[in-house]
Amino acid sequence: MSGRSRLRRTGADAVYFILKLTLTISATLFSMLGLLIICIGIYAEVERQQNKTLEGFFVAPAVILILLGVSIFVVSFVGMVGALRDNRLLLKMFKWTLVVILLLELVFIIVSFLCRNKVLLMFKANVREGIRHYYDDLDFKNILDRIQVKFSCCGGEEYKDWSVNHYHACDAPGPMACGVPYTCCVKEKEGDVINTQCGYQKLHQERVEVGTTIHARGCVDAITLWFEDNIGPTVGILIAILLPQDGTPNVPGAGNGEFQEEI
Template sequence: MKLMKSAVSKPTKIRSHSVRSAPFIPRSVLIGASVYQSNITGQTARGDAVQSSSVGDEKQEVHRSGSNMSNDVRYCERFSYVFLKFTVIVYATIFWLIGGFILAIGIYAEVERQRYKTLEGVFLAPAIILIVLGVVMFIVSFIGVLASLRDNLMLLKVFLYTLTVCLILELLGGILALAFRHQTVDLLNKNIRKGVVNYYDDLDFKNIMDFVQRKFKCCGGQEYKDWEVNMYHNCTAPGPLACGVPYTCCLENKPNEVTNTLCGYKVLDKERLALQNVIYIRGCTDAVFIWFMDNYKIMAGLLLGILFPQASSAAHSQRAVRSTFPDYPRPCCHRTHQHISRPHASCMPCPSVDP
């Protein structure tokens, strides 16, 4: 029994001794652990400092890049503004001078024409056409010059809308003239006959008619018999011009040959076939239209030269309005200004597009 008690009591003492007494740790081990912990803490602090420094550098780089981009945007906008303004000024100034020159010629021609004026209508008066064209070009171009120099929104809009209206009217006039070609030809022949009646009294029409008959090798408006309406060329009239046509209707003379001004004597009472070797029997209206069809490339280039400057100036004026005045409404502004973080307050929002 004593042995059993002693055996049981020994482990109890060992357990109580192991629980109450702490293990012995050398001092060198504790110092090493503290040094290691301090090294770990220092490395973590240095890592945090490096990371915060890199983040700050990235922010500064983004700020610098944003500033450079903003400067580039402002430079591009300034260059675009100067270019558009210079283009509109040059265009308007050139056409302003041309309009003034045409107006001066028209006024001078009209003053000279008043001495011999006998026509009641103004359709056949080239001076009136030049005056109207010169006035329109002079006023519209002057508005464009003044609007560009002063950066005036109202004048720029007037210049833009006037050019647009003129361009639309020219296109509509050409389309209507082609669509109603027969009516246009009849109207032209009717007015040519009115001019033939006063051929010797209106110097402007006489010069134009003589030039057309020589250039296009034709006679009269619709045909050579249109000259019967003139009181000097009518077959019932007295004098050497009766029943004849002007000498510009005659076939071309040989080089260095004296022009016979009475070559068209007594031709209106003869058959057409008998006159083929004497005068031009084709009317000038058909001759001019045939020339236009044969030289369609030249006419297309001329038409493009007339319409393209107007369309280009209208487009430049529209861009100048929006460049000069940022408050002018612009649709879908945030799409055209993707480099700007926030679009202008005047920009109109784009409609949402469903994917």
């Protein structure tokens, strides 16, 4: 074997080792992440079943977490085993699965932008339906409360969406009538204690009147603006995560001593 051939083989082995190590570590980390998501999803589902009032099985965030965790774990585990055992079939399965996932996400983003108005209408309709059952579905209640606090918003399209809820409608009996939940309230400073009665009798007031006490803008618009502002970094992070895993070790015969000598 000539010196050039030996040097080329050493360089190829080094590249192969780096790719294999990178893929093994990243796939292992994602497998552990998948297991963690599965555990969280199972715990959330157990809690949901104990307090379950609605029958929307596939709408439950806990079920979505479990399905997401299983998908991440299976795909990552295939990549990890394929890298450790130099199994080309598993590596190809892993590679093309990631390619398909990336393409589906890109298609989803493109279709969402092309059909933006229809997507927004469907989103607003679903949020209004969720508001209608706000006190019956604890999963949706916790999610919407967190969104209203984080994005400083109230309701779906606007704060008056809360009129569809049986407890907040203006003709409903009780102290919550014609009001909104306290998570819609405006906090002057971070850490201030919120007055839980600040949303009292706000639905019959106009936007200019409620602006200092509750958030008037809807959460659909707030989330849409946030998504548009962060779409670039989100796609960049997604590609940065997937591309290193796509670099599956494919050096011919690497690690098996099958390089041919150059004469």
